Amino acid sequence: MKKYSDIKGDTPVKDNIVVRLTDVDKNYGDNRIVKKISLDVSEGEFLTLLGPSGCGKTTTLRMIAGFETVTAGTILLHGEDVKDKKPNERDVNTVFQNYALFPHMNVRDNISFGLVEKKTPKAEIKKRVSEMLKLVRLEGMERRMPSQLSGGQKQRVAIARALVNRPSVLLLDEPLGALDLKLRKQMQSELKHLQQRLGITFIYVTHDQEEALTMSDRIAVMNDGVIEQIGTPREVYDTPKTKFVADFIGESNIIEGYSQNSGDGLMDIIFESGKAVVNGKGIDIDEMLYICIRPENLRITREPVPGFSIKGRVKEHVFVGSSTKTIIELVNGQELKAARTPDAELFNIGERVNVSWLPERAVVLHTKEDKLYDVIENNSASEMFKSFMREDGGNA
Amino acid sequence: MKKREFKPLSVLYACLAYTFLYLPIIVVIVFSFNTSKRNITFEGFTFEWYAEMLENEQLMQSFYNTLIVAFVSTAISVFIGTLCAVGLHRFEFKLKQLISDSLYIPIVIPELVMGIGLLVFFSSINVETSIYTLIISHVTFSMPFVVITVRSRIAGFDKSIEEAARDLGANELSTFMRVTLPMIAPGVVSGGMLALTLSLDDVVVSYFTAGPDSTTLPLKILGMVKKGVSPDVNALSTLMIVGTIAVMVFSQLIQRKMEKKNG
Known part of the structure; x- marks a missing residue:
C-alpha cells in the first residue's frame, strides 16, 4: 500500500487545513468501499475527487458530511474529530446530485431553511436570502416552486441553499451530472468563479475528468477505494503516477x-x-x-x-x-x-x-x-x- | 385519439351498469320524501320523516356514537399508522419482512373472524365491551390501511431530501415536521379518509365489540330494518349519502391542492 507521503501532490499545501482524513476505511459487510484514505484539504481550496462509479468517491464525501459512519480512521474538521457529530452539527453543507430541493417549499423557503433552523432573526434571513438570490442570479424567482424551475435553476437554488449558511466547506456530489453539455460547461465556470470569489473550500465529486481538470486546484484520482494520485490538474495529466491515472485522465x-x-x-x-x-x-x-x-x-x-x-x-x-x-x-x-x-x-x-x-x-x-x-x-x-x-x- | 363511432351495445352495457349502481341509492333518496309509510308507491312529498328521525333519541345517540368512534379511531390510526410507515421505510431490522407482511392480515382475514377474535380477546382479559373497546377494534382494522397508503407515498421519494434537511442543520424532529410530514401529507390524508369511511359503515366488527350503550348507526339501522324498512331509515340513509359525498369531495380537494403544491 502506498504511503500518504507518496501520493500527496507536489503543490505546496497551505497550513490552514480545514478537512483532514487519516486512514479512513469504510466497509459494508465484507465489502471494502474505501480503503485507508488520507487526505488534507486546505482553506479556500477546490479539491476534486475523481474516479469511475463505485470507486468510493461519493462514500468519502458522505462520510465527511456525516451521512455515513467511518469504519476506521478519523475525519477532522478544523482539527476536531467529528466522529460523534451528526450531519446537522457539522459546519459543512452539501449540494446533492439530484438537487434534493424541498418540493413543498418555494425558492425562498428552500434557501432560508438552514437559517430558520438556526433561529436567525427574520430581518437577517431576508437580507441573506436576497444576497444569495443575487449571487446565483435568481432574483424575482423567490415564489417559484421547485417544479417550476429548469435543471440549471434548481441547481442554483441547491447551491444558494447550501451557501447561505456560510459553511467552511461545501461538498458537491456530481452536481452537474443531470445537466446537458452546454449548460454544464456554463455552470462549471460559474461554480469556479463563485468559489474563487467566496473563498470557501469546495470538495467536488465527479466522474467527468474534463470537469475535474477545468475546475480544480487539486484532483484526487480514486480507484477501487484508494487515492491513486493527488495533485494539480497539470500534474495528474502530464505526469500520471499509475497506469490507471494515465488511462482515466485524458x-x-x-x-x-x-x-x-x-x-x-x-x-x-x-x-x-x-x-x-x-x-x-x-x-x-x-x-x-x-x-x-x-x-x-x-x-x-x-x-x-x-x-x-x-x-x-x-x-x-x-x-x-x-x-x-x-x-x-x-x-x-x-x-x-x-x-x-x-x-x-x-x-x-x-x-x-x-x-x-x-x-x-x-x-x-x-x-x-x-x-x-x-x-x-x-x-x-x-x-x-x-x-x-x-x-x-x-x-x- | 380517434373518435369512437356510436356502438349501441356498449351504450346499453354502460347504462345497465350505472343503473345497477345508482338506482338503489336513488330509490332510497326518493322514498325518504314519500308521505306513504310503505316503500312501494310514491304518494306525495314530505319532510316528515326527517323531523321524526331527529326526534328519535336512540337514533341520534347512535349517530353521535358513530361519529365519536370514527373520528377518534381515525386519529389514532393515522398517528400510529404514519409512524409505522415511516419507521418501516427508514430502518432495516430483523424480522422487518414479517412485521410488514403481518400488517396485511387484518385486511385479508374475514371480518367475522376478526370480530369474534376481538370479542374473545376482550372477554379473556375481563374487559367489558364499551365505546372504548369499539374504538380499539376500529383502530385494529383501519390502521393497516393507513400504513399501506402512507408507505406507497413514501416509497416514491428521494431519501436525499431528508438528508438535505439534516445537512442544513435540522434535527430528527424538525426534519420530520418540516420536510417528511408535508411531503407524505397526501398519503396521510387519503389513509385517514379510508380509515374514516371504514369505521363509519362498519357492522360486523362493531356487532361483536360494541357495548350496550355504544351502538353505532349501522348497528342501529340493522336493528330497525329487522322490523321492516321505515321511511325514517330512508331519511337517515339519505343524510349519510350526502355526508359521505361531502367528505369525499372535500378530501379530493385537499389532496389535489397538496399534490399540486408538491409537484
Missing part, C-alpha cells in the same frame, strides 16, 4: 516494455513492436514498465527520424471536431492514437509510417505486475519485424 497510449541502457541519461525501452527512447531518470536496467504517451505528443512521419521510430500502419482517421485522431496499428496489433491538428498532413489509410516522440514527453510508469515478463518471451521482435516488412514490401 487519452493515453500505454505501451508495456522493459528497459535497456542507451547512455546520455536516456533509456531504451524494448517492447513487442520495437524500441523507444525515454528519459532514463529513475529507471533501473531490465525493469519492466509502462510508458504513457498522450496522443498530442505522438509524431507521425513518413521517413524514420533520428533517435528512434516505431513502424506502424495508418488504420483509420477519426474526426473529433477540434482535431482528427489517427489510429496507427503496430506490428503486434496494438493501436496507438495520435491527435492531428487541422494543418497536419493526413496520411493515407494503409500507409506505412514512423511513430516517434520526444523522450521527455513520455511518462514512465513503474510497475510490479508479472505479466510484463511475457513481453520478453514474446520479443522475437526482430522476427516479427521481418515478416511485417516482407508483407509490406510484397504489397508495394
Whole structure:
C-alpha cells in the first residue's frame, strides 16, 4: 500500500487545513468501499475527487458530511474529530446530485431553511436570502416552486441553499451530472468563479475528468477505494503516477516494455513492436514498465527520424471536431492514437509510417505486475519485424 | 385519439351498469320524501320523516356514537399508522419482512373472524365491551390501511431530501415536521379518509365489540330494518349519502391542492 507521503501532490499545501482524513476505511459487510484514505484539504481550496462509479468517491464525501459512519480512521474538521457529530452539527453543507430541493417549499423557503433552523432573526434571513438570490442570479424567482424551475435553476437554488449558511466547506456530489453539455460547461465556470470569489473550500465529486481538470486546484484520482494520485490538474495529466491515472485522465497510449541502457541519461525501452527512447531518470536496467504517451505528443512521419521510430500502419482517421485522431496499428496489433491538428498532413489509410516522440514527453510508469515478463518471451521482435516488412514490401 | 363511432351495445352495457349502481341509492333518496309509510308507491312529498328521525333519541345517540368512534379511531390510526410507515421505510431490522407482511392480515382475514377474535380477546382479559373497546377494534382494522397508503407515498421519494434537511442543520424532529410530514401529507390524508369511511359503515366488527350503550348507526339501522324498512331509515340513509359525498369531495380537494403544491 502506498504511503500518504507518496501520493500527496507536489503543490505546496497551505497550513490552514480545514478537512483532514487519516486512514479512513469504510466497509459494508465484507465489502471494502474505501480503503485507508488520507487526505488534507486546505482553506479556500477546490479539491476534486475523481474516479469511475463505485470507486468510493461519493462514500468519502458522505462520510465527511456525516451521512455515513467511518469504519476506521478519523475525519477532522478544523482539527476536531467529528466522529460523534451528526450531519446537522457539522459546519459543512452539501449540494446533492439530484438537487434534493424541498418540493413543498418555494425558492425562498428552500434557501432560508438552514437559517430558520438556526433561529436567525427574520430581518437577517431576508437580507441573506436576497444576497444569495443575487449571487446565483435568481432574483424575482423567490415564489417559484421547485417544479417550476429548469435543471440549471434548481441547481442554483441547491447551491444558494447550501451557501447561505456560510459553511467552511461545501461538498458537491456530481452536481452537474443531470445537466446537458452546454449548460454544464456554463455552470462549471460559474461554480469556479463563485468559489474563487467566496473563498470557501469546495470538495467536488465527479466522474467527468474534463470537469475535474477545468475546475480544480487539486484532483484526487480514486480507484477501487484508494487515492491513486493527488495533485494539480497539470500534474495528474502530464505526469500520471499509475497506469490507471494515465488511462482515466485524458487519452493515453500505454505501451508495456522493459528497459535497456542507451547512455546520455536516456533509456531504451524494448517492447513487442520495437524500441523507444525515454528519459532514463529513475529507471533501473531490465525493469519492466509502462510508458504513457498522450496522443498530442505522438509524431507521425513518413521517413524514420533520428533517435528512434516505431513502424506502424495508418488504420483509420477519426474526426473529433477540434482535431482528427489517427489510429496507427503496430506490428503486434496494438493501436496507438495520435491527435492531428487541422494543418497536419493526413496520411493515407494503409500507409506505412514512423511513430516517434520526444523522450521527455513520455511518462514512465513503474510497475510490479508479472505479466510484463511475457513481453520478453514474446520479443522475437526482430522476427516479427521481418515478416511485417516482407508483407509490406510484397504489397508495394 | 380517434373518435369512437356510436356502438349501441356498449351504450346499453354502460347504462345497465350505472343503473345497477345508482338506482338503489336513488330509490332510497326518493322514498325518504314519500308521505306513504310503505316503500312501494310514491304518494306525495314530505319532510316528515326527517323531523321524526331527529326526534328519535336512540337514533341520534347512535349517530353521535358513530361519529365519536370514527373520528377518534381515525386519529389514532393515522398517528400510529404514519409512524409505522415511516419507521418501516427508514430502518432495516430483523424480522422487518414479517412485521410488514403481518400488517396485511387484518385486511385479508374475514371480518367475522376478526370480530369474534376481538370479542374473545376482550372477554379473556375481563374487559367489558364499551365505546372504548369499539374504538380499539376500529383502530385494529383501519390502521393497516393507513400504513399501506402512507408507505406507497413514501416509497416514491428521494431519501436525499431528508438528508438535505439534516445537512442544513435540522434535527430528527424538525426534519420530520418540516420536510417528511408535508411531503407524505397526501398519503396521510387519503389513509385517514379510508380509515374514516371504514369505521363509519362498519357492522360486523362493531356487532361483536360494541357495548350496550355504544351502538353505532349501522348497528342501529340493522336493528330497525329487522322490523321492516321505515321511511325514517330512508331519511337517515339519505343524510349519510350526502355526508359521505361531502367528505369525499372535500378530501379530493385537499389532496389535489397538496399534490399540486408538491409537484
